[in-house]
Amino acid sequence: MKLRIIFLLILMLSVSLQAQEIDKDLLRIKERMEEVSHFTADIVVDVEAPFINMPPKTASMEYNRGEKIKFKSKDFLIFPKRGLDFTFSELFEHPFISVDRGFKTIDNQNLKVLSVIPKDEKADMAMATLYLDIENDHIIISEITTKNQGSYTLQMQYNATEILPEYIEVSFAIENLKIPLNFMGSDTKIDRKAMKSNETNTGTVKLQIKNYDISIAR
């Protein structure tokens, strides 16, 4: 009898999940993003991590739909592995459901909060929380938890007329740096506590994007 009840409950839950629609505002933003077929822009990358000292770097980037963003620079650049998905194509790559979490005011902006859960097991994303500016059709914050590459948060600022952000801040957990002693400078002081610690820190990469040239293909 108990087994039958559990079976019925699972059946009902799965039916209700399948029936759940994607939020209309999110769908509208998704469709708007998908119109971007190609863009080029100039970026300034500023990496902030407890053990990295690097001046801001400039580069140019090029995006073609279905391809990874390409960067060009005469300097050495480091980019976060996650968070450079400007058009959120990876986020919406697999079928998903959205759950409405209501509205939240952040920095005087009333944002719609949604949880996005992929339906396909192939998706690396486990869950995402999106904060939407439904007036201007923009994703302002996205907190993404992946299956294999930890969690990261994206905060974006837009020029109201542009589809793509003019500023992105990517925050993610980063492990302490461990360097073998023989590669340290001869009188480098060793912080034993820090060396032994397995604690993780937060790394932030700030991207300022200028001179967009966007091609739209409807």
Added chain:
Amino acid sequence: MMYKILKVELFKLFREAKTWYAIAAVLIIEFIILFAAYYQGKTILELLLDNLRQSFYFEGNLLNGNLLLYIVLNSLWFNLPLILMIVSSALITEEYKTGTLKTLMLQAVSKKKLITAKYITSVIFTISILALLMLSSFLLAYGIFGDGDLVVYLGTLNFFPAEEAFCRILWAFASGTLSMIFFTTVSVTLGIILKEPTKTWIASALFLILSSLFIKADFGNFGDYFFPKLTNSWQRFFAYDLDHYSICQDNIMLLGYTVLFAFIGIYKFSKTDIG
């Protein structure tokens, strides 16, 4: 008078076969270090960037002339001083050995002026070798491996743009030259005290080994003013935020130690009976 003595000392130095052997040895060492640095550089970069690979991907080349010059600087200050000390100490020990010092003293030459000229000759020789090394290593490193951003690990990973890296390496060479002048001055003083070439070489090698061991030792606050630590102050040019005051203080103090060792040598030489 002083100028004439100096000219003679320089002539004697560069007429010696061992001086040219030393220059050849220094250039061979530099060449080997530079190419060893290329392979060492690959390993160093892999280790330095390994932790970051989980969160970042990289665009650009860090295995370039600037990284190789930084690795060369690390090896050079350890391998170079002994050769420079051997040649510099020979300025006085060879004169004792061959007895030419006695002949010189028979002429109207001031002892102080003569030994001061030998110290100045040693300084000129050191600066010339360092200038030659700097020029050749810059030509080889940039000519073969090109330039680019420099990454250095000094507690944190410090990245420098190519132009800034070039300036910092230049200053590090200048600071390293001061350290080399300190070591060659010490070797002339040791030559005055010990008189025999072999004994002076052994004492110079011992001085070098102890100095490099003391760099790693912790002497508390005193350590900041102890000369072995000061000879390593060229590394300060690779701190992300330059501490100009400390760099000047360290180099001025090292200059002070150099002058002190030279004064000890000059005093000892003037009080010693050559005959």
